[in-house]
Amino acid sequence: MTSGSIRRSFTTAAALAAVLFGSAASADPSPYQLNMQPGGSTWSHVPYELNNWSFGVCVVIGILVFGAMFIAMFRFRKSRGAVAEKWSHNTKLEIIWTTIPVIILITLAYFATGGITSWADTTGSQMTVKVTGYQWKWRYDYVDYLGKPISKVGFMSKLDTQSDQTRQLGSGMDPYAVKSGNESTYLLDVDKPLIVPVGTKIRFVITGADVIHSWWVPALGWKLDAIPGIVNAAWTNIKEPGIYRGQCAELCGQDHGFMPIVVVAKSKPDFARWLADEQAKANPPTAAPAPASTAAAPKTAQIAPTAGKPATVKQG
Amino acid sequence: MSHAATHDHHDDHHGAPKNFFQRWCMSTNHKDIGTLYLVFALVMFFIGGSFAMVIRAELFKPGLQLVQPYFFNQMTTLHALVMIFGAIMPAFVGLGNWMIPLMVGAPDMALPRMNNLSFWIMPFAFVLLLSTLFLPGGGPAGGWTMYPPLSLQSSSLAYVVFAIHLMGISSIMGAINIIATILNMRAPGMDLLKMPVFVWSWLITAFLLIAVMPVLAGAVTMLLTDKYFGTNFFNPGGGGDPVLYQHIFWFFGHPEVYIMILPAFGIISEVIPTFARKPIFGYKAMVFAIASIAFLSFIVWAHHMFAVGLPMGAEIFFMYATMLIAVPTGVKVFNWVSTMWGGSMTFETPMLFAIAFVILFTIGGFSGLMLALVPADFQYHDTYFVVAHFHYVLVTGALFAIISATYYWLPKWCGHMYSEFWGKMHFWNSVVWVNVLFFPQHFLGLAGMPRRIPDYNVAFANFNMISSIGGFLFGASQLIFLGVLIHAIWFSKNKATDRVWEGAKGLEWTVPSPAPFHTFDVPPVIRDEDLAHGHVND
Numbered sequence: 001m002t003s004g005s006i007r008r009s010f011t012t013a014a015a016l017a018a019v020l021f022g023s024a025a026s027a028d029p030s031p032y033q034l035n036m037q038p039g040g041s042t043w044s045h046v047p048y049e050l051n052n053w054s055f056g057v058c059v060v061i062g063i064l065v066f067g068a069m070f071i072a073m074f075r076f077r078k079s080r081g082a083v084a085e086k087w088s089h090n091t092k093l094e095i096i097w098t099t100i101p102v103i104i105l106i107t108l109a110y111f112a113t114g115g116i117t118s119w120a121d122t123t124g125s126q127m128t129v130k131v132t133g134y135q136w137k138w139r140y141d142y143v144d145y146l147g148k149p150i151s152k153v154g155f156m157s158k159l160d161t162q163s164d165q166t167r168q169l170g171s172g173m174d175p176y177a178v179k180s181g182n183e184s185t186y187l188l189d190v191d192k193p194l195i196v197p198v199g200t201k202i203r204f205v206i207t208g209a210d211v212i213h214s215w216w217v218p219a220l221g222w223k224l225d226a227i228p229g230i231v232n233a234a235w236t237n238i239k240e241p242g243i244y245r246g247q248c249a250e251l252c253g254q255d256h257g258f259m260p261i262v263v264v265a266k267s268k269p270d271f272a273r274w275l276a277d278e279q280a281k282a283n284p285p286t287a288a289p290a291p292a293s294t295a296a297a298p299k300t301a302q303i304a305p306t307a308g309k310p311a312t313v314k315q316g
Numbered sequence: 317m318s319h320a321a322t323h324d325h326h327d328d329h330h331g332a333p334k335n336f337f338q339r340w341c342m343s344t345n346h347k348d349i350g351t352l353y354l355v356f357a358l359v360m361f362f363i364g365g366s367f368a369m370v371i372r373a374e375l376f377k378p379g380l381q382l383v384q385p386y387f388f389n390q391m392t393t394l395h396a397l398v399m400i401f402g403a404i405m406p407a408f409v410g411l412g413n414w415m416i417p418l419m420v421g422a423p424d425m426a427l428p429r430m431n432n433l434s435f436w437i438m439p440f441a442f443v444l445l446l447s448t449l450f451l452p453g454g455g456p457a458g459g460w461t462m463y464p465p466l467s468l469q470s471s472s473l474a475y476v477v478f479a480i481h482l483m484g485i486s487s488i489m490g491a492i493n494i495i496a497t498i499l500n501m502r503a504p505g506m507d508l509l510k511m512p513v514f515v516w517s518w519l520i521t522a523f524l525l526i527a528v529m530p531v532l533a534g535a536v537t538m539l540l541t542d543k544y545f546g547t548n549f550f551n552p553g554g555g556g557d558p559v560l561y562q563h564i565f566w567f568f569g570h571p572e573v574y575i576m577i578l579p580a581f582g583i584i585s586e587v588i589p590t591f592a593r594k595p596i597f598g599y600k601a602m603v604f605a606i607a608s609i610a611f612l613s614f615i616v617w618a619h620h621m622f623a624v625g626l627p628m629g630a631e632i633f634f635m636y637a638t639m640l641i642a643v644p645t646g647v648k649v650f651n652w653v654s655t656m657w658g659g660s661m662t663f664e665t666p667m668l669f670a671i672a673f674v675i676l677f678t679i680g681g682f683s684g685l686m687l688a689l690v691p692a693d694f695q696y697h698d699t700y701f702v703v704a705h706f707h708y709v710l711v712t713g714a715l716f717a718i719i720s721a722t723y724y725w726l727p728k729w730c731g732h733m734y735s736e737f738w739g740k741m742h743f744w745n746s747v748v749w750v751n752v753l754f755f756p757q758h759f760l761g762l763a764g765m766p767r768r769i770p771d772y773n774v775a776f777a778n779f780n781m782i783s784s785i786g787g788f789l790f791g792a793s794q795l796i797f798l799g800v801l802i803h804a805i806w807f808s809k810n811k812a813t814d815r816v817w818e819g820a821k822g823l824e825w826t827v828p829s830p831a832p833f834h835t836f837d838v839p840p841v842i843r844d845e846d847l848a849h850g851h852v853n854d
Binding site: 028029030031032033034035036037046047048050051054055058061062065066068069072073076077078079082083084085086087088089090093094097098101102105108109112113115116117119120166167168169170171173174175176184185186187188206210211212214216218221222223224225227228229230232233246247248249250251252253254255256257258 | 557597599623657
């Protein structure tokens with residue numbers, strides 16, 4: 001064991017303790033992470049809690065069923081002189097173990113249904129971002145913010161250079177060396193992240209340009225496919241400023257594993273300043289003549305080319 | 317070869333043809349064709365397994381060490397196609413071929429020549445499929461689900477589509493044969509509700525196959541015409557819809573999942589009563605549970621598509637329908653446990669695999685229940701949590717049942733006992749390493765690792781390494797299985813009795829071991845106490 005790997009084991013042990021005892025909630029995956037993260041949006045607790053409750057129900061049922069089975073295997077073995085009984089049905093028992101699961105399922109379904117209806121409600125959003133999946137990068141276009149349309153703010157977002165060099169077959173580079181501050185960001189960092197404000201209901205309209213991708217940031221609690229010809233909609237409302245990382249979650253070709261998603265949530269004033277800067281860059285304040293805007297067009301095109309016809313909007 | 321020679325062999329009605337080609341290529345005998353299916357499945361199991369070894373080796377640590385991402389995608393795609401269509405399904409058809417006539421007292425399958433054809437299509441289908449690995453452009457790399465538009469970018473699409481057509485034709489013919497055999501060839505007195513649960517499970521599975529294989533054939537044909545003949549079924553640029561493919565595919569795909577597990581339920585329902593020496597608990601409930609699971613399998617397909625942006629009402633409907641499956645599945649598990657309760661159990665290798673099946677398949681069922689909850693599935697979908705889930709139901713479910721069946725009926729097939737010691741070695745190695753292999757994948761998925769990626773963030777390194785070690789050792793453990801089979805068939809001196817197992821009941825145990833080339837030329841007399849489930853009045 002090298003000193004590096006020993007140090008790594010210590011860090012992982014510390015991270016393990018952090019996960020188990022619930023401190024230092026980080027949106028990044030951590031070594032030996034055992035459970036889903038609670039996430040950082042107003043909705044992300046829904047899948048987390050459903051996950052925990054349904055897991056708990058499974059554990060209890062598992063203990064009862066497997067417990068009965070192990071008792072049976074111990075008590076009714078031929079080597080202990082057990083003699084087989086003849087009965088082969090028991091109506092009362094069969095009714096009980098059909099009914100109890102039904103009641104448990106109805107309870108779980110009730111909570112899950114509530115979660116679906118709140119997730120599907122994209123009304124009342126204060127901001128809209130269009131997300132387009134490409135082989136193998138993402139494009140973000142800012143559509144509107146606080147009721148005002150935003151023009152020409154949009155950019156491509158692809159894997160950071162260091163990860164990209166490290167991930168080449170036979171690069172000889174160490175994935176553990178790819179860091180941003182203290183975080184290990186190998187394959188989870190991009191050149192230009194999506195910047196959004198906290199405390200704002202953000203509506204994402206998601207589509208694909210070539211094949212199907214899936215936009216997934218675990219801390220937001222959901223993933224949604226980016227499909228050519230279809231615009232899907234979902235929303236989030238991030239609680240705390242921070243960096244939230246994710247990955248493409250639908251096989252989209254050879255570099256499917258290499259198109260991460262990074263969402264940077266800023267406070268509302270910081271975001272407003274950032275947005276103003278971007279808008280100023282895209283739309284020079286002096287009444288610009290036509291040639292200037294043409295020059296800026298390739299970088300800031302509002303609508304990404306999608307395959308074929310105008311897309312139909314599907315409500316998530 | 318001369319016609320006369322062939323004729324001579326057929327005059328001797330109780331012997332197999334001596335000529336190798338005559339015996340195996342021209343066979344119309346259900347036992348020989350069953351053997352062919354089982355050997356084919358075993359070969360495919362090792363080929364598909366070697367693809368899995370490549371996957372686990374590349375995922376052993378972060379960074380790309382061995383293969384390019386595109387080749388990695390070919391491995392995941394072919395691993396799935398080979399294991400599903402080459403290993404699990406042919407193994408069940410082989411078991412059905414061998415055992416269904418013996419269990420219902422029929423002299424052979426109803427359509428023996430079609431039986432030959434439905435087997436001999438398979439090797440050609442897989443030569444076609446696997447040859448793509450050696451062709452320019454490589455094998456299919458868009459996942460076994462072949463979602464367009466991605467699958468339309470593959471240069472091997474036509475090969476894969478025709479291979480799937482061939483497999484589909486084979487499966488449909490096999491299914492027709494099984495239904496015809498069960499409905500027409502039962503010995504007098506073998507009423508439908510006296511049939512072994514394994515036969516029932518195959519009857520229902522065969523109907524599923526006939527219902528959904530044409531749907532798959534249609535879906536992949538539409539891919540083919542989209543790519544080569546200018547249609548736009550799935551191309552939004554021409555007014556098509558990529559999601560339409562997913563609906564059609566999963567309308568096949570979900571019943572397909574049950575095609576791979578219902579015969580396993582049947583096998584476990586044979587093995588557990590034998591080694592518990594007690595009739596199966598709730599025979600009719602078991603049959604009814606299989607039938608209701610089969611019915612429900614047609615109305616849950618979109619639970620594979622919760623993340624495509626379905627309308628809210630559809631997500632709710634498919635969630636409820638999916639959760640409903642837990643009820644009949646639960647009934648089956650409770651009934652297996654109740655069969656053991658009050659029995660007189662011994663733990664030979666088939667029983668060990670059957671018990672492992674009940675526990676580990678149930679764990680796969682638990683994660684299935686969690687996946688059914690739409691909001692939670694938004695997180696689980698397309699992560700390693702799903703990979704862990706379906707490997708629990710397919711490896712420790714379907715595969716363990718097939719292995720259990722092999723140990724259970726092997727003495728009847730070859731006339732010799734296998735080595736119980738090495739059988740148990742195989743069991744304990746398999747059951748330990750399969751959990752080291754797949755259990756940590758739950759954690760990887762929950763922590764956020766997507767599936768079908770060749771490389772990952774360093775946070776996922778520990779569990780991936782553990783999983784890979786489990787994978788290598790699970791793979792190696794299957795070589796023990798191969799050894800046990802070779803020993804039992806060619807080297808074992810330990811002759812099997814006709815009954816083989818003390819608690820074995822059913823017609824297949826009334827014929828000699830090994831089962832003669834032709835059995836039940838004269839229909840057997842059915843006595844209820846010979847049947848596995850005794851007097852059924854409930």
